[in-house]
Every structure is written in structure tokens, then in C-alpha cells.
Amino acid sequence: MELFSDKPGDEGLPGRERGLAMAAVMTMATMAVFDGSMVNIALPQIARALNISAGAAVWVSNGYLLSASMTLAIFAALASHIGFRSLFTAGLSVFTLASLGCALSSSLDVLIVMRVLQGIGAAATLSIGPAILRSVFPNRLLGRILGLNALIIATSTAIAPVLGGTILSAMSWQWLFAINIPLGVIAILLTLRVVPSNPAATKSPFDVSGAVLSAVALGALIMAADSFAHPGGHELMTALTYGLIAVIAGMAFVWRQRRAPKPLLPLGMFASSRFSLAALTSLASFVSQGITFVALPFLFQSVYGYSAFVSALLFTPWPLGIILAAPHAGRLADRYPAAIISTVGLCVFAVGLLLLAQLPEHAQVWDIGLRSFVCGLGFGCFQSPNNREMLSNASRENSGYASGVLAIMRTFGQCLGSAFVGVILSVFAAQNIAQEAQAVRLSLWVAVIATVLAIVISVSRLRKSAANLQNG
Known part of the structure; x- marks a missing residue:
């Protein structure tokens, strides 16, 4: 296989060691995807088992998301101080031990604390996962390995609901966390063996002020999005308060980064217009994905009357489309301009969303699946080339930072998408199936608009690239 074959002048690791490093990174990515999707399915069972309300059980999911979001930028910066292998190993260890803690939890408080620790461990690994892949694979294979990474994540997304439902039908919810333990141990051993121990790139003091400000800004933004997803009088004021805190902390963060001797996030990276x-293209596209992934379950279950399990199966064509498109898109991005391929993917994605927004009142399963499949093909064609464009337009010493920015764009795009759906459902005060159907379809149209915005941004970088070629 070409991914693991060596050529003269190749950067990174020898072929066999590349495979082991890839296995470590992708095992962790798979666990993180499984953990989010399967735990959401288990929330009703957890609420019954711990004798808590559904609203309280939601914090089993929110605690993970919040802690991961607040620490993504911190860990992306910390990699340059302690090295990829040390940070990835520490993150894996925390995630694996916290999974054990979750499996042994007998109260909501303990479970939420363990989930917060899981989120911190996940952030430490996900923030630098693509950067590790860049460091161990030669640049000629970067698009292909990122495409394969997208394929693994899409596959995990496709089977996670079905696997979670199967486990819950035979065993208790604790097993959803327990399965992480052997996988985590294997990933730790592989990391210690093959992931480069690249020494710290800097001996400058860590930007503690920047870390605190980034955590406050990112955490407040997540809380604002969560409050907007459940709007009302009190919740609206709460959302606005969190939003104000996020704006103030964000402005203070930028001010600090411009003056810090060794900033948490080098703003000079953004001097590259292509990066x-x-x-920005990634952010807008994940807003679209976030809207769609929240809106479709309402459409499938409340409007069409399908069960939760069938609704999970109706999502399968989307990741299946990604599985088919992502590897080929990655290979093409190694030969042709990645921006062109990702723009084509966005156009296909927009067509798929348009088709979903125009689903008839009594849609057949095959019709829903076909339209979702088009979305998956487009998103799979877009994602890995766009990720390649981001990473290849950051210097190797800034790979960790670029990887963190990539993770932040994904997380916040999905959160903003979720908030949009919550606001639309509240504005329509959906009290019957007709109103809910109208709100869901409007949400899908908002997703189309966000994708069109992503296309406009993506086309603008094509123009800049063409102008640079003419000037050169």
C-alpha cells in the first residue's frame, strides 16, 4: 500500500512505523466519536438508572463538550512546549482512566466529573491528531492520510448509534464507557512506541493569561449556544450574558496574543489568506452540518413517525457517502489544488441540502437515504481537501496550532448550528406536527444558506490563488 511505502527524500517515519502511529491516532479518534454518539443514545437509560431528570442527564453530554471546547486551544499550544508524544500519551491516559471512572460511577456528580475529565483527555489528543499525522507522513501523502482519517471518523459515526443500541439492549450503560479501556491501553502502547518524541519547540514561559482567556471565551460561547438552543425569557438573558462574557474575553485574548512574547495562538498564522x-470555510460548513444533524431527528421521528432506532439507520447514507468520497478526494488533493476539490464538494453538499429541504410530506425511506447520501458525498469531497489546505498552509512548527484551529472550527460550527435549530423551533413555538415540520424545513434552508456562504468564501480563495499565480 502506497501509504506505507518509502521513497527517497520522504519526510516523517518509515512505512511500518507510519502505520502504527496512524493506528494510535485513529483509535483515539474512533473512541471520541463513539463516546459522543453512543452516550447521547444512553441518556434516557442513565437518567432512569441514577434516578435523575432528563434535563440533569443532559449534562453528562454537555460536561464532555464544554471541557473539550474550553481546552482545545490550550493543548494545541502546549504541544510546542512538551512535544506531541508526551501530550498525546497524557491525553490518552486521562481519557482511558476517566472512562473507567465513568463505568464505575454510581451518582450523577461523579459521572459528570469523569465526563469532564474525559473531555479534557479528548481535547489533548484531538487538538494535535492531524498534526501528528502530518509529522509522521511525507507531504506527498498528506491528502490521502487526511482522507483516510475522515473515512475512519465517518465509519465510526455510521455504526456508533447501531452499536450503542446493540450494547444497551444486552448490557447496562456502563459498558459504553468500559469498551474504551482496552482500546485506550492499546493506543497508549502504540503511541509510546512509534509517535515521535519531538522535543519542545520552545522554552519560553507558557502563556497562562492567554490560556485562561481562551478557556473563558470558548466556554462562555458554548454556554451561550446551549442557552440559545432552549430559548425563553430567562434562558435568553442567560445566553446574552454568556455571549457578552465571550466577546469581552475574546477581545482580551486577541489583545494578549498581540503582546505576549510567546502567544498561546500565533496570530501570524492567519496572515496567510489561504489558511x-x-x-472560515470549515466553520461555515460545520454550521450547516450541525443544523442538519439536529434538525433531521425531529423530521424523522416527530414528522415522519419513525422510531429512534430507524432514525439512526436513516443517518447511515450520510457517513456512507463520506466513506466513498473522502479517500478519493484526499488522493486528488495530493495532485490538484485542494481548494478546487473542496469547493466542488461544497457545491455537491449544497445540492444535497436543497434536496433534503424539499422532502415531501410523506417521503419514502429510499428517497430520504438518497438525498442524505448526496450530502455525504459532498461533505466527504470537501472535508479532507480543506483540512489539507489548512495544514499545508501552516509551517510545520505551527502544525499543532493549525490542528487546534481545525478542531475549534469543527466544534463551534456544530454548536452554532445546534443553537440555530433551537432558536427556530422556539420562534415557531412548535406545538403540533405541522408547525414542527415547518420549523425543521426552515432550519434546513438556513443550512443551505450557511453552505452557500462557505462556497462564497471558498471561491474567494480560488481567486486569491489565481492572483498569486499571476503575480508570481
Whole structure:
């Protein structure tokens, strides 16, 4: 297989060691995807087992998301101080031990604390996962390995609901966390063996002020999005308060980064228009994905009347499309301009969303699946080339930072998408199936608009690239 074959002048690790490093990174990515999707399915069972309300059980999910979001930028910066292997090993260890803690939890408080620790461990690994892949694979294979990474994540997304439902039908919810333990141990051993121990790139003091400000800004933004997803009088004021805190902390963070001797996030990276535009394109596209992933379950279950299990199966064509498109898109991105391929993918994605927004009142399963499949093909064609564009337009010493920005764009795009759906459902005060159907379809149209915005941003970078070629 070409991914693991060596050529003269190749950067990174020898072929066999590349495979083991890839296995470590992708095992962790798979666990993180499984953990989010399967735990959401188990929330009703957890609420019954711990004798708590559904609203309280939601914090089993929110605690993980909040802690991961607040620490993504911190860990992306910390990699340059302690090295990839040390940080990835520490993150894996925390995640694995916290999974054991979750499996042994007998109260909501303990479970939430363990989930917060899980989120911190996940952030430490996910923030630098793509950067590790860049460091161990030669640049000629970067698009392909990122495409394969997208394929693994899409596959995990496809089977996680079905696997979670199967486990819950035979065993208790604790087993959803227990399965992480052997996988985590294997990933730790592989990391210690093959992931480069690249020494710290800097001996400058860590930017503690920047770390605190980034955590406050990112955490407040997540809380604002969560409050907007459940709007009302009190919740709206709460959301606005969190939003104000996020704006103030964000402005203070930028001010600090411009003056810090060794900033938490080098703003100079964004001087590259190709990097900045790729990041904005990613944000807008994940807003679309976030809207769609929250809106469709309402459409499938409340409007069409399908069960939760059938609704999970109706999502399968989307990741299946990604599985088929992502590897080929990654290979093409190694030969042709990645921005062109990702823009084509966005156009296909927009067509798929348009088809979903125009689903008839009594849609057949095959019709829903086909339209979702088009979305998956488009997103799979977009994601890995766009990720390649981001990473390849950051210097190797800034790979960790670029990887963190990539993770932040994904997380916040999905959160903002979720908030949009919550606001629309509240504005429509959906009290019957007709109103809910109208709100869901409007949400899908908002997803189309966000994708069109992503296309506009993506096309602008094509123009800049063409202008640079003419000037050169």
C-alpha cells in the first residue's frame, strides 16, 4: 500500500512505523466519536438508572463538550512546549482512566466529573491528531492520510448509534464507557512506541493569561449556544450574558496574543489568506452540518413517525457517502489544488441540502437515504481537501496550532448550528406536527444558506490563488 511505502527524500517515519502511529491516532479518534454518539443514545437509560431528570442527564453530554471546547486551544499550544508524544500519551491516559471512572460511577456528580475529565483527555489528543499525522507522513501523502482519517471518523459515526443500541439492549450503560479501556491501553502502547518524541519547540514561559482567556471565551460561547438552543425569557438573558462574557474575553485574548512574547495562538498564522479562508470555510460548513444533524431527528421521528432506532439507520447514507468520497478526494488533493476539490464538494453538499429541504410530506425511506447520501458525498469531497489546505498552509512548527484551529472550527460550527435549530423551533413555538415540520424545513434552508456562504468564501480563495499565480 502506497501509504506505507518509502521513497527517497520522504519526510516523517518509515512505512511500518507510519502505520502504527496512524493506528494510535485513529483509535483515539474512533473512541471520541463513539463516546459522543453512543452516550447521547444512553441518556434516557442513565437518567432512569441514577434516578435523575432528563434535563440533569443532559449534562453528562454537555460536561464532555464544554471541557473539550474550553481546552482545545490550550493543548494545541502546549504541544510546542512538551512535544506531541508526551501530550498525546497524557491525553490518552486521562481519557482511558476517566472512562473507567465513568463505568464505575454510581451518582450523577461523579459521572459528570469523569465526563469532564474525559473531555479534557479528548481535547489533548484531538487538538494535535492531524498534526501528528502530518509529522509522521511525507507531504506527498498528506491528502490521502487526511482522507483516510475522515473515512475512519465517518465509519465510526455510521455504526456508533447501531452499536450503542446493540450494547444497551444486552448490557447496562456502563459498558459504553468500559469498551474504551482496552482500546485506550492499546493506543497508549502504540503511541509510546512509534509517535515521535519531538522535543519542545520552545522554552519560553507558557502563556497562562492567554490560556485562561481562551478557556473563558470558548466556554462562555458554548454556554451561550446551549442557552440559545432552549430559548425563553430567562434562558435568553442567560445566553446574552454568556455571549457578552465571550466577546469581552475574546477581545482580551486577541489583545494578549498581540503582546505576549510567546502567544498561546500565533496570530501570524492567519496572515496567510489561504489558511484563514480555509478556516472560515470549515466553520461555515460545520454550521450547516450541525443544523442538519439536529434538525433531521425531529423530521424523522416527530414528522415522519419513525422510531429512534430507524432514525439512526436513516443517518447511515450520510457517513456512507463520506466513506466513498473522502479517500478519493484526499488522493486528488495530493495532485490538484485542494481548494478546487473542496469547493466542488461544497457545491455537491449544497445540492444535497436543497434536496433534503424539499422532502415531501410523506417521503419514502429510499428517497430520504438518497438525498442524505448526496450530502455525504459532498461533505466527504470537501472535508479532507480543506483540512489539507489548512495544514499545508501552516509551517510545520505551527502544525499543532493549525490542528487546534481545525478542531475549534469543527466544534463551534456544530454548536452554532445546534443553537440555530433551537432558536427556530422556539420562534415557531412548535406545538403540533405541522408547525414542527415547518420549523425543521426552515432550519434546513438556513443550512443551505450557511453552505452557500462557505462556497462564497471558498471561491474567494480560488481567486486569491489565481492572483498569486499571476503575480508570481
